[in-house]
Amino acid sequence: MNTLTITNPATGERISEVPADDAASVAAKARRARAAQPAWAARPIAERKACIERFREGVVRDLEALATTMTRETGKPIKMSRNELNGLLGRLDFFVGMVEPVTASETVFDEGGMQERIEHVPLGVIGNISAWNYPWFVGCNVIVPALLTGNAVLYKPSEYATLTGLEIERLLREAGVPAEIFATLVGGGEVGAALLEQKIDGLFFTGSYATGARIAKAVGSRFMKLQLELGGKDPTYVCDDADPRAAAESLADGAMYNTGQSCCSVERIYVHEKIHDAFVAAFVETVKGFKAGDPMNEDTYIGAITRAPQLDVLDAQVADAKAKGAVLHTGGHRLPGPGNGYAATVFSQVNHDMELMKEESFGPVIGIQKVSGDQEAVKLMNDTRYGLTAGVYTPDGARAHRILSHVNAGSLYWNCCDRVSPRLPWSGFGDSGIGLTLSTYGIEAFTRPRAWHLRKP
Secondary structure: OOEEEEEOOOOOOEEEEEEOOOHHHHHHHHHHHHHHHHHHHHOOHHHHHHHHHHHHHHHHHOHHHHHHHHHHHHOOOHHHHHHHHHHHHHHHHHHHHHHHHHHOOEEEEEEOOEEEEEEEEEOOEEEEEOOOOOHHHHHHHHHHHHHHOOOEEEEEOOOOOHHHHHHHHHHHHHOOOOOOOEEEOOOOHHHHHHHHOOOOOEEEEEOOHHHHHHHHHHHHHHOOEEEEEOOOOEEEEEOOOOOHHHHHHHHHHHHHHHHHOOOOOEEEEEEEOOOHHHHHHHHHHHHHOOOEOOOOOOOOOEOOOOOOHHHHHHHHHHHHHHHOOOEEEEOOOEOOOOOOOEOOEEEEOOOOOOHHHOOOOOOOEEEEEEEOOHHHHHHHHOOOOEEOEEEEEOOOHHHHHHHHOOOOOOEEEEOOOOOOOOOOOEOOEEOOEEOOEOHHHHHHOOEEEEEEEEEOO
């Protein structure tokens, strides 16, 4: 039997070993999902909604144990694990509340005995290769609207969040979702590759650009629904009229929350030269106040780097920045002791010759660059192959709108950052991917519109 070993990234200790899938078991689960999906789609939507409502009740009931599991296997600070689970509840409510109006059939023409209608039908069987950094958010952004709209789901959680994935499966099963309709695929890249070989109607992936590009190449000739939520190098510009301390405190949290392991973490900061020094001083002071340590401690803010190989990426970016003249204010090294600890790291006097300002860090490392004004800031913000989020800090709403209107990003922030809403679409430009989740569009994504031409006799 294949197995997968689960390790705590904060301590290096083995948590457990779980049975893993292989190509044969993935194929068997796909066949069962294909056979069972029509009956699931035929159920009244009220029954499917009731399943998700019971799933929500299970999350609330088991929240503390679920948070502990997530923290142990990902290194996310326990308070942030609770935040993710509590934040999930509003997303579930949104999907349950909106699925009926979004997918209701619509008559768009009715004259002279001819009626034209639009019907929304499920795609069929959905493959979902999910992420480890926000496993409940990212997973349920796909799982829940897919199930509500009548699809079956083959769900491969990241191998770094497998126990959380199995908890999602347990709670859905307890809520009444049949085993054939939602199946978890356990394993690493070889299991994801096996999923791509199956007859599926949609593939939804969240992860790196490199893996997303491989997936697109593998399935490109099969004309299935493909959605790729990839990385970002998210910039923010602090204007000369902003409060430097307030902006610094907000952006420090935006850069370091979840140990910087968010696709929408602030990864590049541009500050007007008039307030640059005051901003840097306040930013460094704030970051030095973030406590690093055991993610299970209530006061820990900087937890563990989930994937050990990312430590090498952070080391390389730090070394490159130092070699090219950046000023290191704090951090810049791995933390002592067991596990994947990395100190919160702040550089100033950076530029776009440095990897730190070009490639995704996905860790508690940030560069702050001085700019002369709005025009230079916009030019630098757009100097990237990514386009996930971007923000501006200024009390002037018209100025913020003018600046952000020229920035290539899927989500735009004024005086805030690192925020996701279930009511707004989550999408990106360029190498940040294709397709979207969340909002009413993120429900429609799991259906195909079908046209009816009805002539009355």
